[in-house]
Amino acid sequence: RPTPSGAAVPGRLATSQGANKGKRAVAAQPLAASVVTETPTLTPAIAPAAPPAARPPVVDAPRRRGGGRGAGEHAAWKSVRQERWEGALELEGELPLWLDGTYLRNGPGLWNLGDYGFRHLFDGYATLVRVSFRNGRAVGAHRQIESEAYKAAREHGKVCYREFSEVPKSDSFLSYVGQLASLFSGSSLTDNSNTGVVRLGDGRVLCLTETIKGSIVVDPDTLDTLGKFEYTDNLGGLIHSAHPIVTDTEFWTLIPDLIRPGYSVVRMDAGTNERRFVGRVDCRGGPAPGWVHSFPITEHYVVVPEMPLRYCARNLLRAEPTPLYKFEWHLESGSYMHVMCKASGKVVASVEVPPYVTFHFINAYEEVDEDGRVTAIVADCCEHNANTDILDKLRLQNLRSFTGQDVLPDARVGRFRIPLDGTPFGELEPALDPEEHGRGMDMCSINPAHVGKEYRYAYACGAHRPCNFPNTLTKIDLVEKTAKNWYEEGAVPSEPYFVPRPGAVEEDDGVAISMVSARDGSAYALVLDAKTFQEVARAKFPYAMPYGLHCCWVPRNSNA
Ligand SMILES: CC1=C(/C=C/C(C)=C/C=C/C(C)=C/C=C/C=C(C)/C=C/C=O)C(C)(C)CCC1
Numbered sequence: 258r259p260t261p262s263g264a265a266v267p268g269r270l271a272t273s274q275g276a277n278k279g280k281r282a283v284a285a286q287p288l289a290a291s292v293v294t295e296t297p298t299l300t301p302a303i304a305p306a307a308p309p310a311a312r313p314p315v316v317d318a319p320r321r322r323g324g325g326r327g328a329g330e331h332a333a334w335k336s337v338r339q340e341r342w343e344g345a346l347e348l349e350g351e352l353p354l355w356l357d358g359t360y361l362r363n364g365p366g367l368w369n370l371g372d373y374g375f376r377h378l379f380d381g382y383a384t385l386v387r388v389s390f391r392n393g394r395a396v397g398a399h400r401q402i403e404s405e406a407y408k409a410a411r412e413h414g415k416v417c418y419r420e421f422s423e424v425p426k427s428d429s430f431l432s433y434v435g436q437l438a439s440l441f442s443g444s445s446l447t448d449n450s451n452t453g454v455v456r457l458g459d460g461r462v463l464c465l466t467e468t469i470k471g472s473i474v475v476d477p478d479t480l481d482t483l484g485k486f487e488y489t490d491n492l493g494g495l496i497h498s499a500h501p502i503v504t505d506t507e508f509w510t511l512i513p514d515l516i517r518p519g520y521s522v523v524r525m526d527a528g529t530n531e532r533r534f535v536g537r538v539d540c541r542g543g544p545a546p547g548w549v550h551s552f553p554i555t556e557h558y559v560v561v562p563e564m565p566l567r568y569c570a571r572n573l574l575r576a577e578p579t580p581l582y583k584f585e586w587h588l589e590s591g592s593y594m595h596v597m598c599k600a601s602g603k604v605v606a607s608v609e610v611p612p613y614v615t616f617h618f619i620n621a622y623e624e625v626d627e628d629g630r631v632t633a634i635v636a637d638c639c640e641h642n643a644n645t646d647i648l649d650k651l652r653l654q655n656l657r658s659f660t661g662q663d664v665l666p667d668a669r670v671g672r673f674r675i676p677l678d679g680t681p682f683g684e685l686e687p688a689l690d691p692e693e694h695g696r697g698m699d700m701c702s703i704n705p706a707h708v709g710k711e712y713r714y715a716y717a718c719g720a721h722r723p724c725n726f727p728n729t730l731t732k733i734d735l736v737e738k739t740a741k742n743w744y745e746e747g748a749v750p751s752e753p754y755f756v757p758r759p760g761a762v763e764e765d766d767g768v769a770i771s772m773v774s775a776r777d778g779s780a781y782a783l784v785l786d787a788k789t790f791q792e793v794a795r796a797k798f799p800y801a802m803p804y805g806l807h808c809c810w811v812p813r814n815s816n817a
């Protein structure tokens with residue numbers, strides 16, 4: 258059945274119009290009636306292509322369908338029920354009039370294929386959420402990203418590409434051999450771009466995951482999938498950091514080399530599709546590079562982390578997930594931080610540091626002496642006390658079965674100090690007492706004007722214990738070493754994304770926006786005054802929204 262923009266949504270879809278009827282909803286611009294393309298209650302979010310009996314079994318072991326409407330299961334961990342929606346949002350509070358643009362949030366919002374439920378949070382097919390703010394009003398929308406992986410799953414009713422923990426099930430030995438061959442070429446890896454979303458300096462908006470082929474261009478207004486972002490260089494590689502550093506003029510990323518353990522540091526100018534090789538970092542430990550989900554830069558340097566949680570080619574090939582999925586823990590291999598000069602591509606420091614586990618770097622900056630010489634690099638991250646347990650805690654079964662016990666592993670703001678004077682060791686210490694943010698710490702943002710520079714404030718998810726997942730929003734003051742926390746019983750907030758007020762001078766002059774999935778099944782975009790960390794408004798979606806990961810901000814007419 259065609260949706261308003263003409264896209265076909267498969268199968269048994271009821272189109273209910275006027276989802277906001279009877280509510281105090283205000284549209285930013287006259288909109289056609291808001292449209293929900295919704296599946297009937299309790300049906301899978303994607304319909305299998307044929308009745309299950311007519312097809313070979315797609316599960317290796319019976320698994321209760323996840324994402325159902327079971328009592329006690331939080332809406333944050335249930336699949337989004339509609340392919341797409343758009344409409345005016347009901348407002349509580351007053352939005353600042355200067356807030357003029359679109360907040361985008363990406364994340365794995367669909368964890369079911371028919372009766373088959375995925376295992377891990379990171380497996381879900383990408384759901385892109387938009388909240389556009391104008392004249393004190395808000396319009397919301399969401400849409401599934403049309404990756405090849407998602408389209409194939411929708412068509413065949415089964416996993417067709419290698420996801421974070423899910424792999425296609427071979428129905429014959431021949432197809433198994435075919436899958437192995439395709440793995441080496443990278444063609445069986447997913448392009449399900451469910452992790453990040455960034456606005457490039459030239460205005461294009463990219464959704465990303467860790468496969469290079471999973472870089473997908475979307476339209477920030479319609480949420481249409483516009484196509485693959487084709488890198489026109491010959492740098493090759495299958496995977497890269499899910500979090501490039503993007504500024505108005507450039508894009509930096511890391512490409513791990515799994516054959517000859519190391520990383521290529523590459524840079525792409527805004528307005529082009531061509532990455533250029535800047536330099537290479539050889540790993541100090543083995544047998545493979547450490548996982549580089551993200552990394553930080555400073556004004557003159559790129560910081561390349563090498564943590565003992567390392568990629569594992571064997572695990573990439575496995576048919577069943579291992580305890581650490583595509584990775585392995587190699588404590589004996591050591592933990593390192595490398596620093597590369599952006600201009601020369603030379604490695605200017607490579608130090609051993611205490612063991613660490615991090616997915617998200619917060620920021621980095623240069624420490625200078627009284628003569629203006631750079632003496633050290635300071636790099637901050639959300640650090641999981643060198644404990645990989647967090648990956649297991651993010652299995653959907655664990656997320657859905659909160660019993661009131663405090664099971665979220667402790668995390669902190671880990672501050673590395675990397676001396677540039679040839680000293681072989683670097684330091685890693687907490688930047689503030691982790692009790693300030695409930696010993697939960699991940700999904701961070703900062704004022705974009707401070708990327709690579711000294712900074713004072715970071716916004717992240719923290720914990721109000723007992724909990725099984727970060728359940729607060731926290732504003733960290735790295736100078737005072739204190740935190741301000743937002744908490745609402747039963748709420749699961751996503752990354753608080755800092756949006757500066759145009760013309761702002763102070764670092765925390767702006768708002769922090771987070772999408773919250775509430776316990777009662779409602780969902781809203783929460784707007785906090787970044788200075789006071791008090792709520793200024795919430796814009797409510799008329800349906801439940803699953804948890805999501807990372808965000809970006811597209812100012813209005815930023816391309817005009
Ligand atoms: C690793 C490979 C792949 C997929 C990687 C993906 C989808 C990684 C996603 C990582 C994320 C979202 C990390 C977020 C961490 C958040 C934490 C720890 C929050 C903690 C709260 O306290 C494939 C693309 C599937 C294939 C190649 C290898």
Ligand SMILES: [Fe+2]
Pocket residue numbers: 452499500550616617806807
């Ligand atoms: Fe991430």
